[in-house]
Amino acid sequence: MTRTSPASTPDAAPTGGLAGARIGVITFPGSLDDRDALRAVRLAGAEAVPLWHRDPDLQRVDAVVLPGGFSYGDYLRAGAISRFSPIMDMVIEGAKEGLPVLGICNGFQVLTETHLLPGAMLRNNHLHFICRDQRLRVENADTAWTNAYTAGQEISIPLKNIDGRYTADERTLDELEAEGRVVFRYVDGNPNGSLRDIAGITNAAGNVVGLMPHPEHAVEPLVGTGGTDGLGFFASILKKLVSA
Amino acid sequence: MARVVVDVMLKPEILDPQGQAVQRALPRLGFEGILDVRQGKRFELEVEGPVDDDALARIHKIAESFLANTVIEDFVVKVES
Amino acid sequence: MARVVVDVMLKPEILDPQGQAVQRALPRLGFEGILDVRQGKRFELEVEGPVDDDALARIHKIAESFLANTVIEDFVVKVES
């Protein structure tokens, strides 16, 4: 039997990328925004490679996106079960060696559960799921996933989650701030009680980035909120990969 | 001040998707020999004054009318020593 | 077959909006005198075979690496009689 990709629809089939960059999107059971992430990668001009959580290898991709959704239903804790998927061992290993990894929403939650990123995600302080267009400030435009933005730039992309409250102890928070590892901050109101308005962070090396809002939902003028502020994520990684 | 604990669990006949998800994950993590997992809620209440029969009766009421959804959940009230 | 319980609670310094929501609602429902409420999780594990030190050590491992996220949560393992 050949491996059947989870999104076995034509739109998810690998397509040749302009830059020859291959960007993988991992589907866990219960991933929801995997097709959207694949689409965003394609729109940015890279080759989109669907990866399945049980895959034995990463198929030589140059970067990995952990998409949004409710992997394993978010039962137990968001991201807690998928972090033990076979493919995550390779992602963790690769990330430590510099493989660019972007965790969006549930993907961010998986990254904190693996401790590739510090802290943890808790239930929103108002206890509700919240879906809205969210303004963010890009605090760090030097990471693999944000170099197409400028520091201080404000962007709008959709936010949608129930477990989005970023938490870490004071020492960790201070460290993140001091090292410039807070990548995104909520502006115009904190939507969930995240400490220090943190919406996204990076590891020390800048190759692993996680954030709660969804850049992959802001890549076409027609759908979603109608903005394209999310395209910069995918432009950033392409720039990074091409210049590498 | 004393602590009273209310444990709320889904009734045995009710589907517990969360517990099932945990149980199914365990063998993958290398843990065998866990036959069943149920996941419920634990409430820790700090009570003002003595935890006498009257207080316990009130907490029972709270548990029954509010902390537990007795359509699908059972609960137990315990005084923590 | 024996039952082992793992209680998982948010660390005291972490904000617990679920517990707070419960606490805030209580006076409205006519219940006074509850000073604080924390909400956590309770796992009931049915264990195959005897619950000896070895089994408990394994369950401790499960709790530490999986059932609780020790960045934000504490846990306690108890054998239910």
Added chain:
Amino acid sequence: MTLDTVKHAAETPDTRLPWAELGLKPDEYERIVGILGRRPTGAELAMYSVMWSEHCSYKSSKVHLRQFGEKAPQSDAMLVGIGENAGVVDVGQGYAVTFKVESHNHPSYIEPYQGAATGVGGIVRDILAMGARPVAVMDPLRFGAADHPDTKRVLPGVVAGIGGYGNCLGLPNIGGEVVFDPCYQGNPLVNALCVGVMKHEDIHLAKASGTGNKVILYGARTGGDGIGGVSVLASETFDATGPAKRPAVQVGDPFQEKLLIECTLEIFAEKLVTGIQDLGGAGLSCATSELASAGSGGMRVDLDSVPLRDSSLSPEEILMSESQERMCAIVEPRHVDRFLEICEKWDVIATVIGEVTDGDRLEIYWHGEQIVDVPPRTVAHEGPVYERPYARPEWQDALQADDAGRLPRPASGAELRETVLKLVSSPNQASKEWITSQYDRFVLGNTVLAQPEDSGMVRIDEETDLGVAVATDGNGRYAKLDPYTGAQLALAEAYRNVAATGARPLAVSDCLNFGSPEDPAVMWQFAEATRGLADGCLALGTPVTGGNVSLYNQTGETAIHPTPVVAVLGVIDDVNRRTPIAFAEEGQLLYLLGDTREEFGGSAWAQIAHDHLGGLPPAVDLDREKLLGEILIAASRDGMIDAAHDLSDGGLAQALTESCLRGGNGARVVVPDGLDAFTLLFSESAGRAVVAVPRSEELRFTDMCGARGLPATRIGVVDGDALDVQGEFTLPLAELREAYEGTIPGLLR
């Protein structure tokens, strides 16, 4: 206890069975004995009782629902009609769309979260069973008075349940309704709609054919969920505890359903399935009997092989269990291995539980003994049909005579201003953002329009930008005044909402929520509403493709308002051409399309200002609706308008408020000759919309309206940051926004 086998039943004709407790009437039981030529076994009785319940058999409504077929307009779009899990409509480019709305009213009152959640789960499986990928959901909801304490229990639970299930499933929520009225106090209405998309060749049907083909049950294990639920649901002895000790409540597992969807679509893609049916109400009883009944042969099922969550279940209970997230497929033997392999990939449990036989009986075995031996049609399709007596209630005349035109009206500009604020801050008219922001509307990346637009719209082809739009509407107040007209008004409004976004209306689904069919007055409402809807669909050329009936929505003698909820689906060739409601460009001209008459019966104004319900609802002119639709669609296609908003409850005042706030721009309005400000702002005449026309398009647009005979009245311009009705009042947008957006959070916080 000895097993009640078929053999045993034949030998013990005098054993008394609890048929009455299971909701069967004496003559219904006699019919079962007649069909079988002996008394039924316990398992057979379980199947018949649940399948012959109102909920499954439509025994009270069937004679009326027939009109939807008999009066169906000629439509080339219809690929699969009423009778299947959901109707299927051709939307061009080889695509087909299926959609359906269903109720989960009673369960949502008992357990709001799980009731609503499993309502979403159930309708999604219906759509999946047709061969389609579910692409969106909607949720028309009705609750008791907004400030009633029980609404604070039911509403947050229902909303959390719909969100909890739909969000986790990854389906965008693209619209719905939230209505408050004391008449729904003990009977909230939780309707759920799902839309699915497939290629024509992927359409699947629920039938078991091909002797030797395997019956595969897959998905969740079977537990004691909702046993008796179905008969309890629809029976007159509605009781929260249910008949047995088993829970009447089903708990949903959206994660399991997500796996079921992906797994099933992969199975479809490899063409491994001959027939398929979801398990919903009546569980295996329904799935096996319907599959066998629609097929060519019989079916043999071995109940021992059903994977159980609770090993103490009896065979009757296994047959009646309503455990969620299960499907049943008919698979050729050569495909079974591959089928199971795909299930294994998705961690979905799948088990062969039987096979298609060359007989004509449905036979079910337990521990090797035969416990069911029935002609499947008699269970699934030949249940009792009632011609329930109906009569126009004697209070109807008095109600209609109580004309809303006599109510005192606001006299000054200041009073008009106050009335607008009061209107838009009333729970029914206020922003539903607090609710809809708890739903993911972006997932799947194809949402073109969602709340608060006139209809939800999703792109279904990324290459060609083909899309579909859906709107649901219903107005119980109108239907109470006149059920025939009320149903047509619901249809007209949904049709108009779809057209307002630029999509061409194609087909209809409906959920008919009524009181007890045993009350002749309720039955008359039902008969009138179905007649109105069928006539309306014929006139508009949009066939009913399927729907759902929910009866016994009443507490004691008091029924809910008759509430037909109508969903209209439309197609748009290029979603880039969609028309939003927002007034986005200052300087654009506002035109009111249609005729505004003094029509206040059942209006939001009458309710809010006077707590009044009486008179006649607005008149319906379906030819006019059609014309208005054509104009709106043409204007969208040819880029003549930048915004459109249909007028319905709350009239122009409400529509202007929504369009201004959405676009962040004010409007300067001039009361046209021949109309007074009050009527202009608050009348609820049907067949109307307000549009924003770029100045460069004005001539072209008015020429088109003139040529086609649609009244188009220039009423003002998009301008400033206030709603300014010249000579009457000015309402700053900030004040308007506070009124419009503050109410629901305030009530539910």
